[in-house]
Amino acid sequence: MEKIFKSLSQLSATTILLILSAIFVVLYIQAKPAIKKYGIHFLVDPRWGVTVQKNNTPNVAKNSVANSDVGGIQVEDDDVLAAIGALSPSQEKKSNVVYGGLIPIVGTILSTIIAMIFAVPIAMGISIFLAEIAPPFLSKPVGIAIELLAAIPSIIYGMWGLFYFGPFIAKIFGGSSVNLLVAGLVLGVMIIPFMASLTRDSMKTTPNILKESAYAMGATKFEVIKDVIFPYAKKGIVGSMILALGRALGETMAVAFVIGGVFNFPHKLTDPTVSIPVVLANNFAESSGLSLAALFYLALILFVISFIVISFAKFYFLRDKK
């Protein structure tokens, strides 16, 4: 009995490893047709679902993709994409549809960068406020409020972005209310509570005796924060930020409402575009054949990128001291 339970428990612990490797392997297998066809060039190809006609190709696909240029960089809307997805694999082979991931990759990276630029200063302010400035009667309820806000489902942030924040930003910067900037900012608002509570926790690990010695030397509060707390909690703070970045990279629902969901290379901040999770969310269910493989390719890229980012934060900065 003892032996059975022991090996059972070992097996359960191994499931974590098994599931993660299974995700990688399954995504790779599913993405293989696309990987084989486009290779690494997929990463820099801005065309998604564009038909490139060969000399001898009959015009099978022409009707369904009537409004896409031959080989050109093209703004594809959902209808065109759905039409491509509906093509049977044999038709795809004849008409040689090209899928490239550049636009969603760029969209993901840009929206995450905007989110970080927006969220880092505010989250730092909040955590400094909570850890050092606010009196206990304030820091406790505000701290709890922040943690509760981190628990709100991301779809709520997305909805708020679509109905209130997007129009608000559009009034200031012009353009439509769904675009790259709004997506980045909503993402930023979403990760603020997460980042702030983690950062505050690592700031609080600074031993009081260090702070008190600095105060005793006549240091101001800012100097204590800058010269004592930051150096001491540096790893924890940076780690929290990277962890928040990892979360922003893979976030779907907060972005899906407000990024626009069109394959459009963003030339300015207020252009609508698309990110990897949003492409997956919008097109996965109605895709098949090569387009599905291309989506799995994107999912694989997202998985690998966020896995690297999060592991980096975890193994390098936030190492368990157990």
Added chain:
Amino acid sequence: MRLIINKIILFLSTLAAVLGLIFLFWILITLTIKGIKSVNLYIFTHDLVENGLRNLLIGQFVLSLIAIVIGVPIGMVAGIYLQEYSFNNKFALFIRNLSDVMMSAPSIVIGTFVYAILVNPIGHMNGWAGAVALAILMLPIVVRTTDDMLGLVPKELREAGVAIGAPKYRVIFDIIIKAAKVGIMTGLLLAFARIIGETAPLLFTSGNSQYFTLNLNHEFPSLTVAIYNLATMPDKHLVDIAWAGAFILTFFVLVINLLGRYIIKDKK
């Protein structure tokens, strides 16, 4: 000069804190105002096809419940291994960190994974796939919670158990788990709160349904997916229903979180 810089910096960080809080309360207030308007008895007693939320609420609940049934035993036993059997060897440290990494894995990618193994072979979306996706999402949280909570149990209790000649698994089940019960329950409650608000992994695994159903072999209704679909509808009435659903969901998640905090505090 030093004092002035000090004042400026402190002012700026307070300002940042206030700004952040304004954003966050802006969300809560709009959610409450828009949501409460459409919450009434009707939406709890009718299905989506008649502009109600009943089937969605029940569907979301059922999916999360099945996810718990799948995810909690595996996660708990894995947590027990990490804390009680592994003696913190390299493998256990690796699994512990890996589980933390998995906790932050993009939920939509887990959705694509489940799609590949449970939806594509069957040919259509089904409730089981959604529940499995949620269970995978929940697993690392349960592992972490069990691991942490068992770590808090004093060593003397274990020694006392071993001293009276009990086999290790009896010690674990009869002594250690009992001692850590409240903590583990709270952790499970918080894990439940986390997965019940998930949308992305359900989008193309369990899909959505307008009708009341408990048959997990077909597309299954869920509140979050329905909110996503309804919120972008041109019909204003449907958007209002989405707001009502969003409000109920958020309210529920926050209440569970507060409850969890209260239990932990009470124990201390």
